[in-house]
Amino acid sequence: MNKNLYQIDLPEEIPLRERLSRISPTFIKETFLLLVALICLFPLMWMISTSLKSTSEAFTSYSLIPKAWKFSNYMEAWRQADFARYFVNSLFYTVIVTLSVWIISSLGAYAFARLEIPGKKVIFYIIIGSLMVPIPGSFIQLYLLMNKYHLTDTRLGYMLPLISGGLATSIFIMKSFFEGIPKEFEEAARIDGCSKFGIFSKIMIPLSRPAWATVMIFTALATWNDYLWALIMFSRKERMPIQVGLQVFQGQYFTKYEMLMAGTAIAALPVILLYIVFQRHIIAGVMAGGIKG
Amino acid sequence: MPTARSIRSKWQKVTDYLGNYLFLLPVVVFFSAFSLYPIIRTFHMSLYKWDGMAPVMEWVGLRNFRLIFTTDRIWWISMWNAVKFALLGVIIMQSFSLILAFMVDRGAKAAGFYKVVFYIPTILSAMVVGYIWKWIYDPYGGILNHLLSMIGLPHLTKAWLSDPSYSLISVSIASMWSGFGYSFLYFLAALKGISQEIYEAARVDGARSWQVLTRITLPMLRPVITVITILTILGAMQLFPLVAAMTNGGPGFSTQVPVMTIYTECFKNHNYGYAGAMSVIFGLILLVISLVQIEFSKRYTYY
Numbered sequence: 001m002n003k004n005l006y007q008i009d010l011p012e013e014i015p016l017r018e019r020l021s022r023i024s025p026t027f028i029k030e031t032f033l034l035l036v037a038l039i040c041l042f043p044l045m046w047m048i049s050t051s052l053k054s055t056s057e058a059f060t061s062y063s064l065i066p067k068a069w070k071f072s073n074y075m076e077a078w079r080q081a082d083f084a085r086y087f088v089n090s091l092f093y094t095v096i097v098t099l100s101v102w103i104i105s106s107l108g109a110y111a112f113a114r115l116e117i118p119g120k121k122v123i124f125y126i127i128i129g130s131l132m133v134p135i136p137g138s139f140i141q142l143y144l145l146m147n148k149y150h151l152t153d154t155r156l157g158y159m160l161p162l163i164s165g166g167l168a169t170s171i172f173i174m175k176s177f178f179e180g181i182p183k184e185f186e187e188a189a190r191i192d193g194c195s196k197f198g199i200f201s202k203i204m205i206p207l208s209r210p211a212w213a214t215v216m217i218f219t220a221l222a223t224w225n226d227y228l229w230a231l232i233m234f235s236r237k238e239r240m241p242i243q244v245g246l247q248v249f250q251g252q253y254f255t256k257y258e259m260l261m262a263g264t265a266i267a268a269l270p271v272i273l274l275y276i277v278f279q280r281h282i283i284a285g286v287m288a289g290g291i292k293g
Numbered sequence: 294m295p296t297a298r299s300i301r302s303k304w305q306k307v308t309d310y311l312g313n314y315l316f317l318l319p320v321v322v323f324f325s326a327f328s329l330y331p332i333i334r335t336f337h338m339s340l341y342k343w344d345g346m347a348p349v350m351e352w353v354g355l356r357n358f359r360l361i362f363t364t365d366r367i368w369w370i371s372m373w374n375a376v377k378f379a380l381l382g383v384i385i386m387q388s389f390s391l392i393l394a395f396m397v398d399r400g401a402k403a404a405g406f407y408k409v410v411f412y413i414p415t416i417l418s419a420m421v422v423g424y425i426w427k428w429i430y431d432p433y434g435g436i437l438n439h440l441l442s443m444i445g446l447p448h449l450t451k452a453w454l455s456d457p458s459y460s461l462i463s464v465s466i467a468s469m470w471s472g473f474g475y476s477f478l479y480f481l482a483a484l485k486g487i488s489q490e491i492y493e494a495a496r497v498d499g500a501r502s503w504q505v506l507t508r509i510t511l512p513m514l515r516p517v518i519t520v521i522t523i524l525t526i527l528g529a530m531q532l533f534p535l536v537a538a539m540t541n542g543g544p545g546f547s548t549q550v551p552v553m554t555i556y557t558e559c560f561k562n563h564n565y566g567y568a569g570a571m572s573v574i575f576g577l578i579l580l581v582i583s584l585v586q587i588e589f590s591k592r593y594t595y596y
Contacts, residue, residue: 029399029401030401030402032396033396033407036393036411037406037407039470040410040413040414040474041410043425044413044425059434060434062436103319104319104320104323105320107317108319110316111314111316111317112317115317116309116313117313120317123317123321127324130329130332132580132583133332133579133580134531134576135331135573135575135576136531136552136555136576137335137559137568137572137573137576138332138334138572140338140555140569140572141334141335141569144345145326145327145330145334160323160327161328164326167328168324225417225418227418227420227534228534231537246420246421257428257431261424261428264421264425267418268418271417271418272416272417274416275412275413279409282412282416283408283412283478286475287479
């Protein structure tokens with residue numbers, strides 16, 4: 001009886017073409033988007049999965065769920081490869097560079113937005129222009145400069161150019177935000193006898209929190225992820241950041257991928273945590289334009 | 294005779310300016326020393342021959358440039374590879390992220406979820422991306438070949454990174470994976486910025502949906518497409534860490550990229566001046582690409 005009912009609803013003789021056309025475009029779209037989301041996430045899941053397998057299992061089993069759950073890989077990577085040191089180094093560099101970029105770029109952006117300085121427009125265009133004309137080989141000269149002042153292989157020598165490299169974009173973002181703040185706030189403070197620096201630190205900085213939060217997040221991401229400059233700067237392991245440190249897992253002839261993936265996961269973890277906490281901010285920042293993460 | 298008062302007010306103005314300059318001082322110092330100086334110095338260095346050791350650099354005029362243009366095969370291979378990376382990025386990644394942006398803009402079930410997830414690969418470092426994909430591509434334990442055999446395409450399995458015919462496209466796919474989230478968000482923001490009234494006006498005038506797309510949406514998007522194109526080209530041409538993690542330029546020179554050639558020329562072969570000349574050529578090419586793109590977009594913007 002039931003069977004008949006179904007047949008009335010959906011006769012089997014519907015031609016294939018018509019049946020296909022009944023698949024709604026929305027369904028195709030949603031499936032496609034889900035598939036892309038899966039492609040975004042799968043490599044990360046695969047990284048975690050591999051990092052928890054044994055060497056032989058990593059090369060023989062394609063299951064996403066490890067048989068043995070070898071958390072000891074992480075312990076081993078952390079200890080044996082001196083990963084603790086790299087991790088702490090990276091953390092140190094990221095915090096210092098981010099704070100410095102924040103302070104220097106907000107001071108500068110405030111000057112560009114509000115203060116009367118002869119020639120500031122020219123300076124501003126030179127700084128922004130440097131974003132447009134990348135000279136990818138200028139790291140050589142940077143290296144020679146550091147060498148001249150005996151700053152190669154030092155923390156300071158590593159961080160100074162990273163700070164400088166973060167300035168242009170940060171100034172750009174902060175400046176346009178400062179320009180959007182009504183001038184009345186500052187004038188009121190000036191009448192109350194507030195100094196220029198007082199206006200900057202007590203009024204402009206608190207008001208521009210969304211802008212400098214964006215600046216700090218993206219600077220932190222860029223600093224944590226830097227590879228090229230670290231590669232050039234450091235020959236001694238003690239001061240290397242984690243991105244260069246990952247190389248220790250790359251064997252000359254044979255790579256123990258479960259260890260490499262454990263190391264990679266450790267290197268990716270802080271960035272993913274930062275993203276989870278600040279995802280709204282990051283996405284809004286990119287969609288506002290002008291940021292390359 | 295200036296009065297004491299006018300002198301004082303002038304003096305005050307000077308100290309005022311000096312105070313203002315203090316705000317700008319750190320930026321100027323940092324930027325000149327670590328951004329501007331190296332760029333200028335690169336141009337300067339390109340006219341010399343220097344091994345990094347000799348007390349004096351030897352002036353050679355434009356000889357470095359002549360050598361690069363006439364004899365340096367590896368340099369031009371790496372330039373050509375950079376062009377391929379850029380073209381793949383512009384054609385495949387851009388259209389892909391534009392289509393995704395259209396889909397999400399037209400109302401997807403979980404738009405917020407897609408925005409968050411598509412951007413995840415973008416925040417990862419090139420090394421992280423490179424090592425993960427190297428493992429995915431691995432010919433012995435890699436999941437990609439396994440998946441291909443599983444879905445019945447065993448003839449497509451390959452040694453992705455060690456076959457010179459596929460190494461570049463394989464690296465490029467990893468690079469697109471880690472970059473499309475950015476252009477997707479950028480396109481999505483631009484689509485949201487197009488006012489609904491324009492669409493409604495077009496619909497009232499009886500425009501079909503493909504007419505709306507080709508006559509309204511795409512032309513409105515042109516400035517954004519230009520920006521993304523420039524960024525994609527600049528990014529693809531400056532690829533280095535990802536290649537270092539995945540293939541180190543090999544096999545042969547099939548994935549050798551310009552930054553890598555400059556790096557080798559400088560830090561391995563110690564030809565500082567020669568590497569400087571490469572940087573100058575490369576920088577100028579990048580500049581020309583940006584300018585052409587901007588000009589091109591201006592000429593074809595009708596609104």
